[in-house]
Amino acid sequence: MKVLVVEDDLGTQLILGRILTKRGHEVTVAETAEAAMKLVQGSFYPLVILDVMLPGMNGIDLCRWLREQPDSARQYVLAGTGSSSSEALQKLLNAGANDYIAKPFSAPLLHIRLAIAENQIQVLHQRKELEDRLRMLARTDSLTGLVNRAYLDSHLPSVVARASPEVPSALLYIDLDNFKIVNDALGHAAGDRLLCTIANELQRAVRPQDTVVRFGGDEFVIVLEKISLTEAETLAERMRDLLDHLVFHEEGRTFPVGVSIGLVAVDGTISPRNLIAGADSACYRAKANGRNRVEVRRGDENDVETLGSEANWRTQIRDALQDDRFLLWSQPISCVRTGRIAFREGLLRLRHTDGTLIGPDAFLPAARRFQLMKDIDRRVIQLILRMLQQSDSGDVSVNLSVESLADPDFSSLLQQTFQAAEVEPRRVILEISEQGIIENFHRARDVIEGMRTLGFRIALDDFGAGFSSLKHLRLLPLDILKIDGAFIRGLPGDPKNQILVRTLGDMAHHLHILTVAEYVDGPETLHLLKDLGVDYAQGRFIGMPTPLTL
């Protein structure tokens, strides 16, 4: 092992040199602390034996300096001292010495102290190796062997710091186009094999200075260092082409792979988080524009900042789904004639990691954009079931997204989950918006009919605000019509709205559909609704949303 002896006395140098050489060490001598510092900066010495009394800087200050150096944790410092006062020895240990040995040196004692030091250095070395290995494991994706997101988080800031408009780098966000198909058709093991294949291909396609990261799921990030935007585009296009021609074979079947790639230039002016958000957004655009494409994110920092916040929501939503941080509040809906609570509407909230509650207006736009609505709906159904199983809360209404309405699997999922939970579907009113019906009327009608057959009641939400197609009232098997709040706010002073509400109510009743008025904020409105023949009322005056206590 390399040993640095810091000692000005020639006799002591000779004794240490003789004993250390006998023990198989390679000895370097520095006569002053200043000379030792130079040597340490150029090379690592696992063992430093230093004299406390040195000309110039003393051994205690040298010891402190050594402890501030990188790798100091695996360096063992043995201090030789003529002083035996406990105060002086404490000072040495405080400065970072591992052990001391009294001077003048006794050869047998020195042998013992060196044996202890060697043993300890071995332990320090093993610990360092273990720490390095753990650190590496924490930064490596166990499936593909690529570095992971944690590594990217620590690596990207230095890439940004090195980059400038003159010497730019680039970041690619890559999303597999058909991963879900492979995963669903062939199972997770095949999906894993596909990810490994892609990881290898990407690794082979980049230059040695570039970093390929498994970002999560079927998403990869590549950091291309010192590259112009044009060169980066060319490289990204080559990767896309390479993967477009890659065919994944499994169980005698073949699957085309294909990737969508978002590219953003790194010029040192955009934060790492916003770079990833920008590249992610470009990748989203590549998917929206038909997949199997490269899209370049251009634009100013502000633009990227906005995207950063949306992409941030995406992570928040995903994390909240995973950590079970979505919850339901409920608002009562009363029978206008009797005043009794008829049912409650379940209202979604997200509990932020800092404990604050966030309403749906904040996160639903991002959830729609990043195609997370179906996942959220599924979670809402679980929450509803939990609520119906655990409390005698009466019937419940809940909003269903356009995306779930278009999902052919959603009805069977509802059936299975309600059966498994042994909850009667008739206790649940599914609220749908006209938007979802317009996008695909026939499919929506089939799904709604399917749900009604299962026993669910269907409400059409916000009627009157948008399309308000009478065709929907005529052709859809609806149970409830929720009249948009725009007709109810200020109702006592608005004769026209009173006529419209009465007409809507009459029309609905003739079709055996019940009506709900939203935004009921006072006794006058409630009284009027009774006269106008509205069945149910919801709003501040009836009851504010409150947390569900299960």
Next chain:
Amino acid sequence: MNPHDFLAQATDCFDVNHVRELRDLAEPGEPDFFAELAQLYLQSAPPLLAELASALACADAALAREKAHALKGMSGNLGAFRLHEAAAFLEEKAKKGMETLFPTDLDQVLLAHRRVEEVLRSFFTETS
């Protein structure tokens, strides 16, 4: 000269065990390590003592302390315990400043040094 004979006559100024440990550091066929250190002492001690005397004469406590410390280390390595004690005593006094130091403080050191020098010279005469 047989090391035991040498040690027998030097116990008043040398730590016998320490000297034996130093001599044991040499493997058979290797030069006597004690002799190597002794040679170094005979060369280095006289100028060091001269510098120490000069520092005391000039009332330079810091320099006196530094030289006393060096002499302490040199004698300690050799196992010359009497001289080591005298040098340590001088170093401690120098640490406290010139007020406690007198030119005569050097006498104990010189006395111990002369005895060490005498023993070492006879050691080399006997072993040559």
